[in-house]
Amino acid sequence: MARRGKGAEKRAAEYLEAKGHHLVERNYFCYRGEVDLITFDEDFLVFVEVKKRGKGSYLTPEESITRQKKERLIKCSKRWIMDNDYSGNSRFDVVALSDGEIRHYENAIQL
Amino acid sequence: MVCDMISKSLSGAVTGIDAIIVEVQCDVSRGLPSFKIVGLPEKEVQESRDRIRSAIDNSGFQFPTKKITANLAPADVKKQGVGLDLPIAATILQATGSLSEGALKNKLLIGELSLDGGLRSVSGVLPVVLSARDNPEVDSIIVPEGNAKEAAIVESLDVHPVSSLREAIDQLERDEGSDLATFSFDRDNYFQSRRDFVKDFSDVKGQEGAKRALEIAATGGHNVLMSGPPGSGKSMLAKRLPTILPPLTFEEAIEVTKIYSILGKLSSDDPLVTKRKVRSPHHTISYAGMVGGGHGNPTPGEISLAHNGVLFLDELPEFNRRVLETLRQPLEDQEITISRASNSFRFPANFTLVGAMNPCPCGYLGDPVKKCTCRPHEIRRYRKKISGPFMDRIDIFVDVQRLEKEELTEKSKGQSSDTIRKRVRKGREAQANRFDRDDFTNSLMSSEQVEEYCQLNESAESLVKQAIDRYGFSARAYHKVLKISRTIADLDGSENISPEHVSEAIQYRSTRDKLLQEEGV
Numbered sequence: 123m124a125r126r127g128k129g130a131e132k133r134a135a136e137y138l139e140a141k142g143h144h145l146v147e148r149n150y151f152c153y154r155g156e157v158d159l160i161t162f163d164e165d166f167l168v169f170v171e172v173k174k175r176g177k178g179s180y181l182t183p184e185e186s187i188t189r190q191k192k193e194r195l196i197k198c199s200k201r202w203i204m205d206n207d208y209s210g211n212s213r214f215d216v217v218a219l220s221d222g223e224i225r226h227y228e229n230a231i232q233l
Numbered sequence: 234m235v236c237d238m239i240s241k242s243l244s245g246a247v248t249g250i251d252a253i254i255v256e257v258q259c260d261v262s263r264g265l266p267s268f269k270i271v272g273l274p275e276k277e278v279q280e281s282r283d284r285i286r287s288a289i290d291n292s293g294f295q296f297p298t299k300k301i302t303a304n305l306a307p308a309d310v311k312k313q314g315v316g317l318d319l320p321i322a323a324t325i326l327q328a329t330g331s332l333s334e335g336a337l338k339n340k341l342l343i344g345e346l347s348l349d350g351g352l353r354s355v356s357g358v359l360p361v362v363l364s365a366r367d368n369p370e371v372d373s374i375i376v377p378e379g380n381a382k383e384a385a386i387v388e389s390l391d392v393h394p395v396s397s398l399r400e401a402i403d404q405l406e407r408d409e410g411s412d413l414a415t416f417s418f419d420r421d422n423y424f425q426s427r428r429d430f431v432k433d434f435s436d437v438k439g440q441e442g443a444k445r446a447l448e449i450a451a452t453g454g455h456n457v458l459m460s461g462p463p464g465s466g467k468s469m470l471a472k473r474l475p476t477i478l479p480p481l482t483f484e485e486a487i488e489v490t491k492i493y494s495i496l497g498k499l500s501s502d503d504p505l506v507t508k509r510k511v512r513s514p515h516h517t518i519s520y521a522g523m524v525g526g527g528h529g530n531p532t533p534g535e536i537s538l539a540h541n542g543v544l545f546l547d548e549l550p551e552f553n554r555r556v557l558e559t560l561r562q563p564l565e566d567q568e569i570t571i572s573r574a575s576n577s578f579r580f581p582a583n584f585t586l587v588g589a590m591n592p593c594p595c596g597y598l599g600d601p602v603k604k605c606t607c608r609p610h611e612i613r614r615y616r617k618k619i620s621g622p623f624m625d626r627i628d629i630f631v632d633v634q635r636l637e638k639e640e641l642t643e644k645s646k647g648q649s650s651d652t653i654r655k656r657v658r659k660g661r662e663a664q665a666n667r668f669d670r671d672d673f674t675n676s677l678m679s680s681e682q683v684e685e686y687c688q689l690n691e692s693a694e695s696l697v698k699q700a701i702d703r704y705g706f707s708a709r710a711y712h713k714v715l716k717i718s719r720t721i722a723d724l725d726g727s728e729n730i731s732p733e734h735v736s737e738a739i740q741y742r743s744t745r746d747k748l749l750q751e752e753g754v
Contacts, residue, residue: 166298199265211263213298229298233267 130174131158134217137224143168152201155194159217160202167212169199171231174219183218184227192231240327242337243371244320245361246305246312247495248530249578250537252360254341254368256306257317259324264300270321272305275313275529284346285322292350292399297329311529316355319344319375322398323405336405341365341374350398354379356497359490362387373415375401382504383494385418386487392416420505424483427507430476434650437469439640441647444470446631446741447587448653451477452660453720454674456564456586456626458549460748461633462603463596467589468513470633471545474587475509476650477657478543482671485541488581492537510542512584516551524559524569525580531571536563539584549588550618557623560586564626567677588627590619592748600635616748628676628713630744656724663723675720680712687715693732700739704746714738 135145143161150157159170171191173183195214203212214231217224239260245252255272268282289296303321305312320342326332343361345353358380365371366387373391376384381394394416395401434444443459447470450457459467481489489506493499499506514523514535521527525534536544546552563569567583592598593612598605607615665671667686678686689697697714700706706714715730717738722730 196265203265209263211299213266229266233265233300 127172127174130219131172133219133224134170134172135159135161137217137226138163138170141226147202150198150202152198154197154201157195157198157202165211167203167208167210168215169195169202169212170215170217171195172217172219177221179220183220184216184225187216187231195231196233238328240324240332240337242320242324242327243341243365243368244317244343245341245357245364246310246314246317247357247360248310248313248576250360250491250495250533250580252357252364253307253310254361254364254371255312255317255320257320257324258304258306259321259328260302260304261297261299261325261328262302266298266300268301268303270303270305272303272308273311274305274317275311277315278305278312278317281315281318281321281346284318284348285325287348288318288346288350288398289322289325291348292397292402294326294331294402295329297325299329301325301328313530314355314357315345315353316343316357316361318346319352319398319401322346323401326402332402332405339370339372340405341371342401343374343380344377344395344401346398352377352395352397352401354501356499357495358383359386359487359494359499362390363487363491366390375404379501381416382418382423382501383490383499385416386420386490386505388420392418418504421483424486424505424507427505428480430473430508430650432473432476432650434473434476434648434653435646437466437473437647438643439636439647440466440470440633443467443631443633444647444653446629447471447474448477448657449717449720449724449741450474450585450587450629451653451657452674452724453628453664453716454585454676455628455717455720456588456676457629457631458588458590458624458627458745458748459631459633460590460592460744462591462600462635465633465635467633468545468547471543471547471587471589472511472513473650474543474545474585475511477653478509478585479654479658479661481507481509481541489541492533492540492580496532496538498538510539511545512536512539512542513545513547516546516548516553518552518556520553520556520559523556524563524582525571525578531573531578533580534569536560536569536582536584537580540581542584543587544584545587545589547589549590550615552618554618554620558620561622561626586627590748602635624745625709627745628717629741630748631741632744632747659726660720660723663726675716675723678716678719683712683715683719687719687730689715689718689730689735690732693718693730693735696732696735696739700743704739704743706742710742714742717741 143163145161147160157169158172161168175183213229216227216230242257244255246255286296345355354377362384375393378394378396384392512535523534563582569580569582571578593607594615595606597603718730718734721734
């Protein structure tokens, strides 16, 4: 599982960098949860959740982001903002991978 | 930390019968993207967040990826109504620069957004506009097209109807330089042209006694109870009472329209109530439906919808007793007070009550042809459903008998409403001169006023004394008889109350005993 996730995150990071994002951090952990990727897109700090679902999965990756996952993401991002004294714009993006396809949702999660 | 822009606009929210002017403040700042509305928004205002988000995106703007806080000041009054959608959206757009600074100055905005950015009409526009008129900060208002006429009833404010969020923003931007074409509505012409009734008293055959009773009721503002078998014309008569009442004045029409506006009973074709209304709620009506109430800020009920008109309660004994008892206060005070822990709300309820009932559960007691099939205890139970104190608030009791076949087949028409109304108006003028007020009627006289204005001569007095002995009138009943006599004399154009006036009045009172006692059982 973990290995498969790593591959997906790598692909997502490459995809975002190709789109003009600057990678800030991978797999940011805090005791409340985890943020897969943190990037800069122009003047936005972006917290990215990467979701991958394999072939034959019952749910799409987009559907499998639960409320709990969102809450963890939000809490963790607040921690990062505090630790880094950041005061600019920020947003949450989702990158979904399934069947070799990659889909990027900007500003997918709001508080 | 950079200080972001705060934008403001004005709107209104209905509380009770009036509206307060709400200042919508919006702060769009950097931070995790979120959208919050504070300032005691009720459920429908909370939900506006999703409408606003979609409407902005679908109107060719971009919903900001920022931290948005909207505040509705004053923050300690509950805000109800979807009319706040438009002002909140406009402040967000101004805070993000889509609308220039100052574009919202002295403007009041109201309207519900749909997801595609269109603007829908809302209820409660008239009370908001009336409050705006008295607020020096407002000089023009932006409303949905469907509410334009209703808003334009109030003169002295410029009304700008718009059909979508995009149009509203374009209008506001354009307004900076050039003057907008304002909406105009010939309210006086509309008011004058819509005052004729379709129904007429001449539609009702026979029943001269009941017609006379309603004429007296219309003149003196008395409450009436009609009793009679099914199909005798009680409902027909009651529904025609407004046609003989004096026409609504413009001020009265505004009072009534306000209530209809709050309850969303106006339309763009029908923005002003021009005629006195008859409300005839079904007997299954709830307590809150009758006097008003509900969650959050209470809304007016049927008795307020009947304000300046007629409340017709058909099958009176079938009404829930608790519902009928709540009518006692409004019948005395011409308004209803609904108290909540936080506040109390007063709704106007100045109506003429017309009740209708059958003499017994099957309806045919005392009928010359059909035989009554009720048991004595059934009749007793039926009549006991209306309490004494409630009955005391009714002045005129009439027995409406079934029509004879000669009357039914009669071709000639009875008196028209216009003819009766002329007499009623004369009677009302006499009262207006006496009390020096247009809206005061004989039925509202205090006991001191009864002593002063209802003096009887000797023969009239002896007649009343006989009646007291015979029917056992209480002090209240005695006063009621005097009030009705006064009204009858006013209709007659007579300064003094004659024995004939008194005897007619006694007859309306004594019918009460006939209706309440177990006669014929």
